[in-house]
Amino acid sequence: MTPAARINAAIGLLDQVLAGRPAEQALLRWSRASRYAGSGDRAAIRDLVYEALRRRNSLAALGGGLSGRGLMIGLCRETGQDPDAFFTGATYAPQPLTAEERVAGGGNAEDLPDWLLPLWRQSLGPDADAVAAAMGARAPVWLRVNPLRGTAADALAMLARDGIDAEASPALPEALRVTGAERRINSSRAYREGLVELQDLSPQLACAALPLHEGDRVLDYCAGGGGKSLALAGRQPGLQLFAHDAEPARMGDLPVRAARAGARIEQVSQPRGVFDLVVADVPCSGSGTWRRIPDAKWRLSRAMLDRLLETQAHILDITSRHVDSGGHLAYMTCSLLEPENGDAIGAFLDRDSRFSEVFRKRWTPLTASDGFFMALLRRN
Numbered sequence: 001m002t003p004a005a006r007i008n009a010a011i012g013l014l015d016q017v018l019a020g021r022p023a024e025q026a027l028l029r030w031s032r033a034s035r036y037a038g039s040g041d042r043a044a045i046r047d048l049v050y051e052a053l054r055r056r057n058s059l060a061a062l063g064g065g066l067s068g069r070g071l072m073i074g075l076c077r078e079t080g081q082d083p084d085a086f087f088t089g090a091t092y093a094p095q096p097l098t099a100e101e102r103v104a105g106g107g108n109a110e111d112l113p114d115w116l117l118p119l120w121r122q123s124l125g126p127d128a129d130a131v132a133a134a135m136g137a138r139a140p141v142w143l144r145v146n147p148l149r150g151t152a153a154d155a156l157a158m159l160a161r162d163g164i165d166a167e168a169s170p171a172l173p174e175a176l177r178v179t180g181a182e183r184r185i186n187s188s189r190a191y192r193e194g195l196v197e198l199q200d201l202s203p204q205l206a207c208a209a210l211p212l213h214e215g216d217r218v219l220d221y222c223a224g225g226g227g228k229s230l231a232l233a234g235r236q237p238g239l240q241l242f243a244h245d246a247e248p249a250r251m252g253d254l255p256v257r258a259a260r261a262g263a264r265i266e267q268v269s270q271p272r273g274v275f276d277l278v279v280a281d282v283p284c285s286g287s288g289t290w291r292r293i294p295d296a297k298w299r300l301s302r303a304m305l306d307r308l309l310e311t312q313a314h315i316l317d318i319t320s321r322h323v324d325s326g327g328h329l330a331y332m333t334c335s336l337l338e339p340e341n342g343d344a345i346g347a348f349l350d351r352d353s354r355f356s357e358v359f360r361k362r363w364t365p366l367t368a369s370d371g372f373f374m375a376l377l378r379r380n
């Protein structure tokens with residue numbers, strides 16, 4: 001496909017997303033229906049769609065309107081390319097610019113939903129603008145080295161043999177930032193043999209800060225695909241790990257991932273008794289991961305956030321019952337919004353005097369990678 005045809009395809013996809021269809025779903029349907037498109041075309045169109053969604057408001061202002069066309073014209077202008085080079089009206093290319101589109105020239109649009117701006121500013125204080133800007137850029141790919149399968153040096157060497165460049169984080173040597181050929185990871189030997197897993201740096205830093213001892217009983221209460229369970233299994237051999245999720249189907253990949261990693265994780269439909277550590281990686285707005293899932297940023301509403309806050313409080317209350325005396329509760333979100341983070345913890349500590357706070361920490365793209373929050377609480 002020509003660059004202009006790719007832009008034309010992105011315009012159609014963005015119009016679907018603006019009408020409410022999740023970006024992933026729109027891209028999947030398009031791929032299935034467009035057999036003529038090669039893998040390079042698909043990747044390039046995906047990049048265009050995601051780039052446009054990350055900076056939706058500012059690109060719409062630059063391009064003359066909140067539509068697929070407006071976003072793509074804005075993206076051309078923002079990247080220093082002349083839209084007339086692509087919007088030619090030739091076969092498979094978008095139609096030439098209208099008079100209105102020609103004079104559109106930007107403004108001070110913020111790339112966050114209007115209703116959220118005050119909350120974003122309250123939550124992030126002096127970092128609000130810098131973090132919002134960071135959310136407009138593409139997210140890096142991070143790998144977690146699995147010590148059950150080898151060392152970081154082993155992983156770097158094995159990745160290099162598959163043509164994948166990576167470098168260790170100065171903050172955590174087992175966290176590797178991929179610097180080249182990221183699309184080869186899933187087929188690489190290091191990944192297939194369980195030496196590395198995909199996991200962002202920030203949750204890796206959170207898991208590295210948890211107190212773990214050989215033989216500890218650990219409950220991952222919102223286990224999903226098991227990212228936290230797998231990280232903990234690698235950090236401390238001899239843990240007794242139990243994974244639970246309200247929607248067990250979400251743990252469908254866990255047995256395969258655990259086998260690949262050489263980890264033992266038992267799935268439990270109804271957790272019973274007490275544990276030394278309970279991890280509550282609760283459902284949240286995902287505001288820390290909006291670089292990766294930018295359409296979620298525009299879908300979030302105040303009502304959705306309020307429902308999430310209720311669920312988070314409920315999960316804190318339930319999980320607290322499973323913490324042994326002297327044990328810990330680790331509350332995690334991939335959100336940057338204070339109501340889901342510090343406020344939720346403050347309210348829980350007011351409700352339950354058996355717990356005290358050990359520490360709380362928030363990571364942002366300015367200090368780590370995705371936005372992430374963890375509070376570690378101890379049951380007295």
Ligand SMILES: C[S@@+](CC[C@H](N)C(=O)[O-])C[C@H]1O[C@@H](n2cnc3c(N)ncnc32)[C@H](O)[C@@H]1O
Nearest residue numbers: 222223224225226227228246247250281282283
């Ligand atoms: C942020 S995701 C977990 C991600 C996962 N820990 C990982 O690292 O891959 C939140 C999970 O919580 C689950 N969940 C939602 N409500 C729940 C509840 N009331 N009890 C337990 N799990 C719940 C969801 O099904 C979802 O899988």
